[in-house]
Amino acid sequence: MTDPRQRLLERIGNINDFSLPRPLVTLEEFFEGNDDYGSIGYNFYPDQPAPSEFWQYFAKIRDRDDVATVLIQVSDQEDPDGWPSTDTVWIVTSGSADDVKAWLGDRFQADELLIGTPDHVEQVEIPSGYEAIGVWYD
Amino acid sequence: MTNSRSSKRAALAQLGERRRNANWLGYRNIGDFASGAFESVHVSPYTKGACNVDAPVFVLLQDWVSEDFLSTGDNENLKTLGREPSLPTNKNLEALLQVHFGMDVHQVYATNLFPFVKPAGMSANIPAKDLRRAAQEFALPQIEIVSPRLVVTLGVKTFNALRSVLGMRSCRNLTEALESSFAYSDATVWCQAHTGALGRANRNRGGVDRVSEDWGRMADWHRSTG
Numbered sequence: 001m002t003d004p005r006q007r008l009l010e011r012i013g014n015i016n017d018f019s020l021p022r023p024l025v026t027l028e029e030f031f032e033g034n035d036d037y038g039s040i041g042y043n044f045y046p047d048q049p050a051p052s053e054f055w056q057y058f059a060k061i062r063d064r065d066d067v068a069t070v071l072i073q074v075s076d077q078e079d080p081d082g083w084p085s086t087d088t089v090w091i092v093t094s095g096s097a098d099d100v101k102a103w104l105g106d107r108f109q110a111d112e113l114l115i116g117t118p119d120h121v122e123q124v125e126i127p128s129g130y131e132a133i134g135v136w137y138d
Numbered sequence: 139m140t141n142s143r144s145s146k147r148a149a150l151a152q153l154g155e156r157r158r159n160a161n162w163l164g165y166r167n168i169g170d171f172a173s174g175a176f177e178s179v180h181v182s183p184y185t186k187g188a189c190n191v192d193a194p195v196f197v198l199l200q201d202w203v204s205e206d207f208l209s210t211g212d213n214e215n216l217k218t219l220g221r222e223p224s225l226p227t228n229k230n231l232e233a234l235l236q237v238h239f240g241m242d243v244h245q246v247y248a249t250n251l252f253p254f255v256k257p258a259g260m261s262a263n264i265p266a267k268d269l270r271r272a273a274q275e276f277a278l279p280q281i282e283i284v285s286p287r288l289v290v291t292l293g294v295k296t297f298n299a300l301r302s303v304l305g306m307r308s309c310r311n312l313t314e315a316l317e318s319s320f321a322y323s324d325a326t327v328w329c330q331a332h333t334g335a336l337g338r339a340n341r342n343r344g345g346v347d348r349v350s351e352d353w354g355r356m357a358d359w360h361r362s363t364g
Contacts, residue, residue, distance in 0.1 A: 016265075016267065018164075018265045018267070022263075036310065037310050037311045038308070038309075038310035038311055041311075042294050042310065042311040042312060043293055043294055043311070043312050043331065043332060044311070044312070045311075045312040045313055045316070045331055045348065046313065046348055048311055048312070048313065075263050075265075076265055076266050076267075078266050078298070078302070078308050079307075079308055082310075087263055088263070111332075111334065138293065138332055138334065
């Protein structure tokens with residue numbers, strides 16, 4: 001069985017080559033085996049959620065009828081021994097940005113919500129009537 | 139080491155000129171917008187309103203503004219002060235400096251680690267390699283020239299960019315960064331939370347103003363070592 005970190009590294013390729021689009025990976029690809037607090041929400045303080053809490057929370061959002069998928073935008077990997085990191089989680093939904101804000105609550109509130117994936121991010125198929133809303137953590 | 143105010147200003151102006159002449163792939167320079175209306179002699183326009191070159195306190199924010207923000211129209215405050223005082227980041231920073239150091243923003247030296255304009259949205263991620271390059275070429279030289287006693291960096295990525303260039307291990311998160319101050323030149327470099335609205339909300343959970351506590355601890359250190 002493939003080590004989850006190795007599987008993720010193979011999936012994202014040379015993540016520190018910034019001429020390549022930033023990969024969008026599934027919650028499972030990003031979070032399985034991940035207990036690195038430097039990989040997501042690193043500016044949360046004092047009670048930063050564990051990666052497993054982020055996983056659980058966004059998996060619940062993904063289960064909603066008005067959400068097609070939730071994907072993690074992998075940003076870079078500063079520490080070669082650490083986990084690749086993210087600052088943006090994309091929710092593909094027929095809901096509005098206000099809906100997403102409400103789903104996140106206080107605990108997982110974004111620093112900013114982004115509408116539509118920019119050019120430097122891997123493009124995914126968006127179902128008709130849906131849009132990609134980015135949850136950005138500074 | 140430069141010492142006099144005039145020699146510091148001359149050295150900083152040279153750095154500012156270097157930034158104005160730079161052309162970093164994927165980013166635009168400040169003079170590219172509004173016919174140069176936001177341009178300044180400084181590395182970052184933020185310094186326009188926070189340019190005490192003899193200040194004991196040096197504040198290092200991550201980056202200035204995005205293309206989108208500059209294209210939303212004229213902003214007189216950005217042109218004159220180099221910052222929009224109504225933004226939560228700036229309001230909170232002003233309050234923290236006043237409460238804990240008795241200083242207004244114009245009494246400190248403040249700048250941005252990344253002095254170019256990032257594309258597509260205020261929140262566009264700036265790769266760590268570009269932050270490190272900016273730390274090497276612009277931030278560390280400014281610290282050497284101003285020679286403050288205290289450098290306050292806002293946010294983990296800003297702090298880690300300095301650490302990385304200086305050969306230190308990156309901090310995994312803010313909790314670790316808060317305990318990982320280090321010495322550089324004549325200064326001690328501290329990390330603090332972003333002063334934006336969410337940073338405070340996270341830290342103030344449970345009714346405890348953790349931002350204020352952390353700044354208080356840093357200010358106590360500053361006074362005790364003065």
